[in-house]
Amino acid sequence: MxxxxxxxxxxxxxxxxxxxxxxxxxxxxxxxxxxxxxxxxxxxxxxxxxxxxxxxxxxxxxxxxxxxxxxxxNASAAHAVGLLVTRTSCAAVMLSRSGTVLAAAHIVSPVSPTLLECLEQTCKALSASATSQGIDVRLSGGVGGCVVSDFRLVGGARGLAGELGHITVAGNDALCGCGKRGCVETLASVPALCERAGARDLRELRAAVHADDERALAALEGAARAIGYVLGSAALLINPKAIIVAGETVDTFPQIKEDIAAHMRAELLPVMEWDIDVVTSSLGPLRAAQGCAYIAAHPSGEDADRERAPHRGGATASPGVGVRAGGERS
Missing domain, CATH: 1.10.10.10 (Winged helix-like DNA-binding domain superfamily/Winged helix DNA-binding domain)
Structure with a gap:
């Protein structure tokens, strides 16, 4: 894929x-x-x-x-919809055939307790925005990923490539929402970070870190170490040119990028030259969702063939979801 x-x-x-x-x-x-x-x-x-x-x-x-x-x-016809769903925010963008943004929605700290309910809440907000502007939407399914190879976004056989959040970190026995124990998500996700630091949200966590609170600093260092470990393992497997770190934690604590990079490099073979750039994303949630919509609107090779096939399998949810318009009316 x-x-x-x-x-x-x-x-x-x-x-x-x-x-x-x-x-x-x-x-x-x-x-x-x-x-x-x-x-x-x-x-x-x-x-x-x-x-x-x-x-x-x-x-x-x-x-x-x-x-x-x-x-x-037709200025009111949507061609593609891009969705970006995380634990702490949801963004959605609607594009026309020409690539113009017709409608957008961004929900911070969604009240929905599950991913599917959060997704439904986001779709309702986008639909309301579209309806208020007289936009006609027809939706069918598609899935995105998060590994780029040769300028192509790779989703894997089932769209699950890049599930780094569920790689197990040694010495961590915390129960993850996926059912496993020790996933990096239990150390580095925003809810996990806040819980380990004794903070209610990122705002409190930032205040605690700036006040040199030992518990908050330890939680942030643990997250950087876990992410660096996972990225180092991924680098040994695919030898990337660059790694992009993004999200609310990186936006709130820009200095964590250097800590992540240091821990990542500690996992690499010291006798080899790697030259991997660790950079932060320059796009916000709505731009990322717009990218999902663009990818959904421009399927390549096997994806285009899959769309033309008479049988369509189920879609798999992932952090970046592209939904292509042009199928059944929603």
């Missing part, structure tokens, strides 16, 4: 959308401008018309015979 992270070559549908974004056009004008046949144009337009991204309008130009039919972009 692979997803592109670079712009793929534009399809005929993409080229039609780009042309219509400048002005409406007839089929003949599109054939001439895009240098394609009526047959190829017809196939591509069928897709765009069926999903509602393009709509026909009649020209008012005087003349005899049938009125000329103009085609134009």
């Amino acid at each position: 692979h997803y592109p992270t670079r712009h793929p070559l534009p399809t005929l549908e993409d080229r039609i959308v780009a042309h219509l974004s400048l002005s409406p056009a007839t089929r003949s004008q599109l054939c001439e401008a895009l240098e394609t046949s009526r047959t190829n144009l017809g196939r591509a337009l069928t897709t765009l018309l069926d999903e509602g991204s393009v709509v026909p309008v009649r020209s008012n130009a005087p003349g005899r015979g049938r009125p000329t039919q103009l085609l134009t972009l």
Whole structure:
């Protein structure tokens, strides 16, 4: 399961959308401008018309015979939805076929106790935003991942690649929500950090760290050590060029990046040159959700084939979820 992270070559549908974004056009004008046949144009337009991204309008130009039919972009049609769901926030973005953000929702500290309820809450907020703007949404499923190889986002056989939060850390016996014991999530997630530091939330944890509270400092150091250990193990397996650390903890404590990097490098073979950059993300939750939507809207190879197959399997939830529009109406 692979997803592109670079712009793929534009399809005929993409080229039609780009042309219509400048002005409406007839089929003949599109054939001439895009240098394609009526047959190829017809196939591509069928897709765009069926999903509602393009709509026909009649020209008012005087003349005899049938009125000329103009085609134009439907500004109220959503093509893809990106969702970013974490324990402490949820973000959702709706994109048009041309990549324009039509609606967005960002929920901080969701009250829903489970992932599915949090997801439902986010979808309701996005739906309300879309409805208030008259946006037409049709949804079908797709899944994202978090390992990038050769500029392609790799999800693995079942979309589970990159489940680093459930790698076991030696010496840790805490029970994880997944049913295992010792997962790095029990040391480095925001709820675990706050519980270990005796803080109610990140705001209290930050105040305790700035006050040099020993319990809070120990919790933060334990999280950095656990994350560094896991990233070091991952680096030994895939030898990445760069590792991006992101999330509320990194945003609240930027200095943790260096601690994570130091612990990661301690796990690497000292006799070899690794040259791995550990950097922080420059995108916020809504931008990350927008990226999920872009990936969902541009399936590659096997993913496109899977979408065209008559049987569709169930989707697997992951921290970054891409949902592609154009299927059954929700």
